[in-house]
Amino acid sequence: MIRSDRELLAAHLAGDLGAFHELVGRFSAQLWRIARSQLSSPEDADEAVQDTLVRAHQGAARFRGDCSVTTWLTKILINVCLDRHRHDMRRPSVPLPAHAIDELADRHDRTAATDTRLDLLKALDSLPLEQRLPIMLVGMHGFPLAEVSTILGVPVGTVKSRCARGRARLQDLLRVPTTEVEEVAR
Amino acid sequence: MSPVSDSDRTQPADRPADRPATGAPALRPGPTTELTTELRRLFAGTAPADPEPERVSRWKATLDRLPPPESSATGPSAAGTRTRTARAPGTRPGPRTALPRTALLAAALVAVALLGYPADSRSPGSGTGTGTGALPGPPGAPLLLTRAQLPTAAVTGHDLGALRDPVTRASCLARVGEHGEPLGGRPVILDGTPGILLALPTGRVGRIRLLVVDPGCGPGRATVLADQTVGR
Secondary structure: OOOOHHHHHHHHHOOOOOHHHHHHHHHHHHHHHHHHHHOOOHHHHHHHHHHHHHHHHHOHHHOOOOOOHHHHHHHHHHHHHHHHHHHOOOOOOOOOOHHHHHHHHHOOOOOHHHHHHHHHHHHHHOOOHHHHHHHHHHHHOOOOHHHHHHHHOOOHHHHHHHHHHHHHHHHHHHOOOHHHHHHHHO | OOOOOOOOOOOOOOOHHHOOOOOOOOOOOOOHHHHHHHHHHHOOOOOOOOOOHHHHHHHHHHHHOOOOOOOHHHOOOOOOOOOOOOOOOOOOOHHHHHHHHHHHHHHHHHHHHHHOOOHHHHOOOOOOOOOOOOEOOOOOOOEEEOOOOHHHOOOOOEOOHHHOOHHHHHHHHHHOOOOOOOOEEEEEEEOOEEEEEEEEEOOOOOEEEEEEEOOOOOOOOOOEEEEEEEEO
16 A cells, blocks of 8 residues: 555654655655755765755654645755755855866757756856745746745745746846747757 | 655656756746746756665665654644644754764763762662662673662663663653653662663753663563652
């Protein structure tokens, strides 16, 4: 029988040793992708996901059930990432490092589409965290606005306005006329 | 994403249906209602790759080494009801993740606290007022003591004997109404009966619960041989 996320969490608390592993199997890829998009090094992302899983494993009893398990886990991860940002004063805005951009570009054909994506990531890194976070969660990781609101602890309207301001800023930074970009896409 | 996931996410960016045929984004001004779709189109194909299987296995191995989770008394509710002690989702889950450092510090405090009591307040029934009165025995052997001597037993070590296994220990403690980790412990012979002495935090500085349980304490049974709270 396939169990729901909440059933797995309850089973974990009841002593089912495999239940949390099943949750890890369901959500580790998503947590990893979010961590990689938030933290510049794979090592940091690895530690952040592991820390998140440990906190969730030990603190499962504190899950209140007023949001989905994936939202709860993501909120823990975002808090872990924010803790790391706060402790890393050298990179307060957590930019994607230049060498990472170069390495990424070198591994791929430098097609116009790739260049545009790299430009987009560079531009995204220059946004303030309060705009970058909701934009990444919505645009890159597919969260609905309401879930982002829960994860970040701000009203949905705030998420919308931050996303809208961030999008406008991206548009300004990229300075690519819409028609030109669409031609590249074809 | 699992088909039975509780998430109400309907358009994850990693779903192929959400991806355009080509990856180049286009920025379009638009009303707020189109924001989500617009951002997903913009960032299509930018999500990082999935973790390697070895990495996931390593995470799971780390989880296998953890003690059992905290009590399920305030556990997840399918109905979504809140419990009095629940915290906001995502908040730091208490001191258990930092257990080793906390436990070491606390164990040291236990020893200092217990050894620092006036003799007559430590052991009202001992009559000597000069020391613990307990027979230490050879190294590694159980501490021989009586119930009257129990408050004088300085728990300076962390030898939990038969309760060394975290799962067994958690089950035992849950059965006696404790959900935290012991600050210290050691095997004892209490009035001739083997047991495990556990020093447990009470939530008050300088006040310790000394609990002696039978060595077979675990999921199936928990016999309390002695239970005293000492300190200020």
